[in-house]
Amino acid sequence: MNAPSVPIRLAGVGVTYGRGATAFAALRGITLDIRPGEMTLLLGPSGSGKTTLLQVMGCLLRATTGRVELFGRGVEGVDAEGMAALRLAHVGFVFQHYNLFPTLKAWENIAIALDIKAVPRAGQREMALELLARLDLADRAEHYPSELSGGQKQRVAIARALAGSPQALLADEPTAALDGKTGQSVAAALHDLAHRAGVAVVVVSHDPRVEPFGDRVLHLEDGQLIDDRRPTRSPR
Numbered sequence: 001m002n003a004p005s006v007p008i009r010l011a012g013v014g015v016t017y018g019r020g021a022t023a024f025a026a027l028r029g030i031t032l033d034i035r036p037g038e039m040t041l042l043l044g045p046s047g048s049g050k051t052t053l054l055q056v057m058g059c060l061l062r063a064t065t066g067r068v069e070l071f072g073r074g075v076e077g078v079d080a081e082g083m084a085a086l087r088l089a090h091v092g093f094v095f096q097h098y099n100l101f102p103t104l105k106a107w108e109n110i111a112i113a114l115d116i117k118a119v120p121r122a123g124q125r126e127m128a129l130e131l132l133a134r135l136d137l138a139d140r141a142e143h144y145p146s147e148l149s150g151g152q153k154q155r156v157a158i159a160r161a162l163a164g165s166p167q168a169l170l171a172d173e174p175t176a177a178l179d180g181k182t183g184q185s186v187a188a189a190l191h192d193l194a195h196r197a198g199v200a201v202v203v204v205s206h207d208p209r210v211e212p213f214g215d216r217v218l219h220l221e222d223g224q225l226i227d228d229r230r231p232t233r234s235p236r
């Protein structure tokens with residue numbers, strides 16, 4: 001029996017892009033559990049399969065071989081609509097370039113996500129403000145993205161990813177476009193989310209500023225998991 005409390009479970013997962021002579025094995029034999037309440041870092045050289053693995057975890061991409069479970073439910077045999085429903089119910093995504101709507105204020109960017117989660121319009125503004133406050137952005141609710149710093153934009157994107165209270169938050173290079181301390185504060189915000197809200201946070205990163213915030217560090221090389229460790233130093 002699989003414990004339903006394991007947000008994401010992969011067993012022998014492989015992903016092959018293309019077919020025949022052009023087939024390329026981007027992931028091979030990945031077996032791991034992603035746990036709630038901690039921040040897992042996914043490190044590895046360029047092309048090692050980090051984004052591919054994150055996409056499989058978030059049901060954006062189907063594994064070619066092996067088994068993927070979200071909250072105890074296997075996704076093989078689930079159709080595209082079912083995969084979308086699983087994502088919507090369980091997973092939030094954060095990307096390098098924020099992907100905010102430039103013509104919408106910070107709180108409205110979050111309201112759109114609440115809309116997709118079928119939160120009634122009447123409660124959306126209040127909920128968006130609460131989410132912004134969790135990311136220390138209460139005073140930026142009425143600002144447009146062009147009026148926010150890079151770090152603030154990324155925190156709006158994180159607040160948006162939390163719309164609908166996902167149990168897993170998957171972030172692909174969330175600090176890559178941020179300089180100096182800003183990248184660190186975004187990494188700290190992700191770490192706090194894992195620890196305070198019990199969210200399973202998975203972060204793909206090349207950024208050494210992010211590393212001290214990882215509770216667990218996975219290393220990929222050539223599509224294989226070559227290391228899985230828990231740094232002994234305390235975060236920050």
Ligand SMILES: Nc1ncnc2c1ncn2[C@@H]1O[C@H](COP(=O)(O)OP(=O)(O)OP(=O)(O)O)[C@@H](O)[C@H]1O
Nearest residue numbers: 017018024026044045046047048049050051052053
């Ligand atoms: N749609 C695709 N079709 C064919 N090959 C792909 C596709 N997407 C990724 N790949 C290949 O799969 C391998 C893994 O790619 P992936 O993006 O997962 O690596 P990564 O570790 O995230 O790299 P980076 O750090 O450069 O972003 C790479 O060799 C890439 O060229």
